[in-house]
Amino acid sequence: MSIEPVIRISAIEHFTYCPRQCALIHCDGVWNDNEHTVRGVRAHRRVDSGEHRTERGRKVLRGVPLWSESLGLSGRADAVEIAGDQVWPVEYKAGVRHGDAADLQLCAQALCLEEMLEVNIPHGFVWYGKPKRRERIAFTSEIRNEVHRIIETIRHQLLTAKLPESVDDERCGQCQLLHHCLPGLSNSPRKITRYLEKTVFGCGT
Ligand code: SF4
Structure with a gap:
């Protein structure tokens, strides 16, 4: 598998939302904030502080850089939590669940951590700001395979620089x-x- 060009982990969420959005952001370098992205930035203030702490017996590392040489993937985890010999990523979302985009992004973070630390990570958490609740996400073989497939599709998209058609729906x-x-x-x-x-x-x- 080719690992060039390196894919940003955030591209997985953009692609899952809309392949055209992913191409506009990651091929064409287009960016625009709206109420949702601004809310996301505000919600990430604490995460982006890079401040580490201990909460309920777990070490919580914030803003952790991640990469995978084998997948050609790089990015950052909002948080990585460590309890005993277990480690898992945590992704923070300001609003409510929208499909499985955040799960796939989280799984990509886990794949990076597994390679960096040479550990097995069976699950992680997505924290949603609207219900103020964290959801446990199991990293099954299905979700891992789906992340691999999306990475390859995004890489192909970047290499061909072809803009997908618009979805033109409620998204x-x-x-x-x-x-x-x-x-x-x-x-x-x-x-x-x-x-x-x-x-x-x-x-x-
Ligand atoms: S097709 Fe719709 S969801 Fe996709 S980038 Fe365009 S406006 Fe966004």
Whole structure:
């Protein structure tokens, strides 16, 4: 398996949300904040402080750099917790669960930690800010295989630099890249021409 280019762990969540969003961010370098990303940044303040502490008998390391040579993956865990000889990653989300995107991101963090520390990590946790509850995520062979598949697909996406078609569904209304992506137009050259004539050149009907 090729490990170039190296994939950011965050790309896994972007890809799971929408492959086009992943390509816009990680191929084209487009970024835009909306209410959801701003809320996420605020919720991550403590995590991003890099402050380590002991909580209920566990060591909690925050903002831990992660990488995997074998997968060509790099990023950061919001937190890594250590209790006795067990270690696991923790991902913090400001809102509520949206599908399995956070689970896959968390599993990718565990794969990095397993390689870095030469340990087996059977589970991790995602903490959701809206219910203020952490969910235990088991790293089954299915989720591990899915992470491998997504990494390879993202790598292919980066190498070919081909922008996937827009999903043009309910995800778009919540998407931080809505106004860069123009999902209602992107799958139709005729609509793009009409849009440009009307909004840019002011000559549409
Ligand atoms: S606006 Fe829709 S199609 Fe475009 S990147 Fe966002 S979710 Fe994907």
